[in-house]
Amino acid sequence: MTSPVGAEHLAFADRLADAAAAISRRYFRQRLAVDDKADASPVTIADREAEAAMRTLIESQYPKHGILGEEHGAVRAGADLVWVLDPIDGTKSFISGVPLFGTLIALVHEGRPVLGVIDQPVSRERWRGLEGQASTFNGAAATVRACDALAKATLFAGATEQYVGEDAAALARLKAAVKLTRHNGACYAYGLLALGFVDCVAEASLKPYDYCALVPIVEGAGGVITDWQGRPLGLHSDGHVLAAGDPRLHALAQATLAGRKPAR
Amino acid sequence: MTSPVGAEHLAFADRLADAAAAISRRYFRQRLAVDDKADASPVTIADREAEAAMRTLIESQYPKHGILGEEHGAVRAGADLVWVLDPIDGTKSFISGVPLFGTLIALVHEGRPVLGVIDQPVSRERWRGLEGQASTFNGAAATVRACDALAKATLFAGATEQYVGEDAAALARLKAAVKLTRHNGACYAYGLLALGFVDCVAEASLKPYDYCALVPIVEGAGGVITDWQGRPLGLHSDGHVLAAGDPRLHALAQATLAGRKPAR
Numbered sequence: 301m302t303s304p305v306g307a308e309h310l311a312f313a314d315r316l317a318d319a320a321a322a323i324s325r326r327y328f329r330q331r332l333a334v335d336d337k338a339d340a341s342p343v344t345i346a347d348r349e350a351e352a353a354m355r356t357l358i359e360s361q362y363p364k365h366g367i368l369g370e371e372h373g374a375v376r377a378g379a380d381l382v383w384v385l386d387p388i389d390g391t392k393s394f395i396s397g398v399p400l401f402g403t404l405i406a407l408v409h410e411g412r413p414v415l416g417v418i419d420q421p422v423s424r425e426r427w428r429g430l431e432g433q434a435s436t437f438n439g440a441a442a443t444v445r446a447c448d449a450l451a452k453a454t455l456f457a458g459a460t461e462q463y464v465g466e467d468a469a470a471l472a473r474l475k476a477a478v479k480l481t482r483h484n485g486a487c488y489a490y491g492l493l494a495l496g497f498v499d500c501v502a503e504a505s506l507k508p509y510d511y512c513a514l515v516p517i518v519e520g521a522g523g524v525i526t527d528w529q530g531r532p533l534g535l536h537s538d539g540h541v542l543a544a545g546d547p548r549l550h551a552l553a554q555a556t557l558a559g560r561k562p563a564r
Numbered sequence: 565m566t567s568p569v570g571a572e573h574l575a576f577a578d579r580l581a582d583a584a585a586a587i588s589r590r591y592f593r594q595r596l597a598v599d600d601k602a603d604a605s606p607v608t609i610a611d612r613e614a615e616a617a618m619r620t621l622i623e624s625q626y627p628k629h630g631i632l633g634e635e636h637g638a639v640r641a642g643a644d645l646v647w648v649l650d651p652i653d654g655t656k657s658f659i660s661g662v663p664l665f666g667t668l669i670a671l672v673h674e675g676r677p678v679l680g681v682i683d684q685p686v687s688r689e690r691w692r693g694l695e696g697q698a699s700t701f702n703g704a705a706a707t708v709r710a711c712d713a714l715a716k717a718t719l720f721a722g723a724t725e726q727y728v729g730e731d732a733a734a735l736a737r738l739k740a741a742v743k744l745t746r747h748n749g750a751c752y753a754y755g756l757l758a759l760g761f762v763d764c765v766a767e768a769s770l771k772p773y774d775y776c777a778l779v780p781i782v783e784g785a786g787g788v789i790t791d792w793q794g795r796p797l798g799l800h801s802d803g804h805v806l807a808a809g810d811p812r813l814h815a816l817a818q819a820t821l822a823g824r825k826p827a828r
Contacts, residue, residue, distance in 0.1 A: 329761065331709075342744075392746060396718055397761030398664070399687065423663065423687065445595075454660055459746065460724075480606075482656060482723070483747040497593065497661035 303409035303431060305381070310430050313405045313417045316357055320350040320387050320403040321421030328422055329397050342391050347371050350387035350403065358383050368535070370509045382408045382535070386509040390486035392459070399423055402487040406512035411534045416513035418487045427491045429516030435494055444522045444545030445496035450477040450552050453499040456492070458485030462505045467540070470528070470557040474502055477556050490514045493545050494521035500553050501543045502528070511541045518543050524550040528557050567673035567695060569645070574694050577669045577681045580621055584614040584651050584667040585685030592686055593661045606655050611635050614651035614667065622647050632799070634773045646672045646799070650773040654750035656723070663687055666751040670776035675798040680777035682751045691755045693780030699758055708786045708809030709760035714741040714816050717763040720756070722749025731768045731804070734792070734821040738766055741820050754778045757809050758785035764817050765807045766792070775805045782807050788814040792821050 327346035334342045351371045358367055366382035368374045376382070383405065388394050390401030399422035407415035414431040427442060429435040435442040447453050455478040457463075462485070463471045475481045478500065485503050487510075492498040494517050503510075511525075515533050518525040524547050527533060528540040542557065544550035555561065591610035598606045615635045622631055630646035632638045640646070647669070652658050654665030663686035671679035678695040691706060693699040699706040711717050719742040721727075726749070727735045739745045742764065749767050751774075756762040758781050767774075775789075779797050782789040788811050791797060792804040806821065808814035819825065 329759070331760075392744060393748075395761070396720070396744075396746060396748075397756045397759060398746075398748060398752070400662070400664070456660070480656060480660075482660060482662075484657075484660075484662060488662070492661045495593070495661060496595075497659070 303412070303414045305407055305409055305414045305431070309407055309415055310428060312361060313407065313415060313428070316354045316405050317403055317417050317419040317426060319353040319357060321419055323350040323353060324388055324394070324403065325421045328394065328399070332395065334395050342395055343371065344391070344395060346394065347388045347391060351385055354385055354387065354405070368509065370507070380410055384408055384413070384509050384512040384535070386513075389510060390488070393486065400484065400486065400488040402491070404487055404509060404513040406515070408512055408535060411536070413512040413515040413533065416516040418491050418513060418517060420488065425491070427494060427517050429518070429520040431516050431520075433520055435517045435520035437491070437495055442494045442517070442521045443496055444494060445499070447499040447546045448548045450549065450556065451479060453478045453549055454497075455481045455500045455502065456485060456489035456498050457481060457483050457501070458503040459483060462503060464505070467504045470559065471502060473559065474553060474556050487514065490518055490543055493523060493543055494518055496545060499545050499549055501541070502553065502557065503541045504539060506539045506541055508535050508537070511537070514541070514543070526550070528554065530554050567676070567678045569671055569673055569678045569695070573671055573679055574692060576625060577671065577679060577692070580618045580669050581667055581681050581683040581690060583617040583621060585683055587614040587617060588652055588658070588667065589685045592658065592663070596659065598659050606659055607635065608655070608659060610658065611652045611655060615649055618649055618651065618669070632773060634771070644674055648672055648677070648773050648776040648799070650777075653774060654752070657750065664748065664750065664752040666755070668751055668773060668777040670779075672776055672799060675800070677776040677779040677797065680780040682755050682777060682781060684752065689755070691758060691781050693782070693784040695780050695784075697784055699781045699784030701755070701759055706758045706781070706785045707760055708758060709763070711763040711810045712812045714813065714820065715743060717742045717813055718761075719745045719764045719766065720748050720753035720762050721745060721765070722767040723747060726767060726769045728769070734823070735766060737823065738817060738820050751778065754782055754807055757787060757807055758782055760809060763809050763813055765805070766817065766821065767805045768803060770803045770805055772799050772801070775801070778805070778807070785809075790814070792818065794818050
């Protein structure tokens with residue numbers, strides 16, 4: 301499959317990230333009111349303003365494109381091209397003063413994520429991915445590392461409350477198999493995987509705006525990212541994400557999460 | 565009690581932090597060999613070189629002072645003044661490319677930590693504490709925030725494997741009582757507590773070089789830091805650390821960890 305998405309859209313995604321970054325940097329480590337959303341997750345004025353700024357730019361530049369954002373919902377969701385936005389992925393980090401949150405920007409073509417940006421505005425780190433191209437980190441090539449065995453692998457997982465019921469048992473199996481686990485999830489973990497410092501990330505209970513931007517970045521760095529059954533991720537996935545830098549490790553992790561004995 | 569430690573020693577601690585930072589910055593996000601120590605914790609050439617550089621400076625400036633370092637052991641441990649060094653606290657973050665590790669430098673007088681520095685060399689963030697003085701963050705005053713109830717509190721905890729047996733049950737009680745928990749331990753958590761973005765940190769299985777530097781910083785920012793029984797921390801504490809920005813919250817957290825009903 302080919303998509304009409306290219307360098308023009310990637311340059312525009314940079315503009316979106318710049319606009320969001322200016323806002324989240326201004327509010328970082330300020331005393332902000334934190335509101336609880338319906339799902340009890342926190343949100344601040346920084347999340348709302350950063351998404352609104354990006355939506356304004358999209359409406360002006362691409363008025364026929366759809367938009368799906370974490371804070372302000374969906375418009376033209378049936379369009380061929382939909383921008384999927386998380387202004388501050390890792391709001392719990394943001395409100396705690398931890399500079400590991402990120403702005404996530406994806407462009408989805410007919411349900412498939414084909415462009416992704418992860419931007420960390422405080423450390424000024426930016427990952428960019430475009431289907432069929434090598435991913436970049438601050439302009440240089442981003443590349444995964446090889447890791448062919450769970451016993452050698454560094455696993456990053458999300459907050460423990462993401463994993464409910466059977467998902468908790470599945471994650472426990474994977475943690476028991478790897479060398480090192482850290483509960484540092486959200487977008488930064490996938491960025492480190494794309495740089496070859498983390499081997500595997502397994503998360504649950506995610507929404508499309510949490511993972512769509514990650515797909516082109518991880519794939520363009522040589523990694524594999526799917527749901528826990530190995531299916532491609534799209535707007536209608538079930539919220540489970542499994543990424544690995546090495547395709548062999550992805551297969552082993554998938555089998556371990558499923559409770560199957562790996563083939564080797 | 566008063567100590568002979570003052571501005572001269574704090575300026576010298578800055579020199580130590582500068583020397584360690586130059587080394588750990590050089591090695592950050594490079595492909596380093598990672599060795600497993602006897603306790604299975606990871607160590608790299610960056611840890612070893614950074615501590616050696618600090619020890620050389622101490623031997624030259626204060627040849628009668630003791631030194632206790634994570635990587636190279638103890639000399640003159642019976643001296644009135646002992647420098648306690650962790651060149652890279654959070655080595656698991658360091659080797660994974662996460663810029664939340666830190667260099668910890670403490671000066672301990674007759675067993676009591678009276679000077680502390682936390683230095684994050686990548687983001688160039690530095691916390692300084694000196695007994696009897698207000699703590700600073702990059703030169704500005706660092707101050708905790710008020711939080712008088714566990715139900716409003718943000719708790720940072722260490723890696724899940726720190727908490728064994730009864731400690732795991734105790735942490736589970738505390739996590740159930742607070743508003744938000746993140747497993748982002750190590751020194752950065754205490755730095756954020758001293759800045760008023762985290763309310764409570766509870767860790768177990770720590771060594772003196774993991775916590776001595778934190779004591780003057782947290783206390784000089786208006787917080788309370790003790791072991792889980794409320795006793796002052798020193799070289800011979802039992803490895804449990806409980807810090808809170810608000811003394812009322814410290815008392816509530818201590819009671820919850822102990823399984824006692826808080827007084828209020």
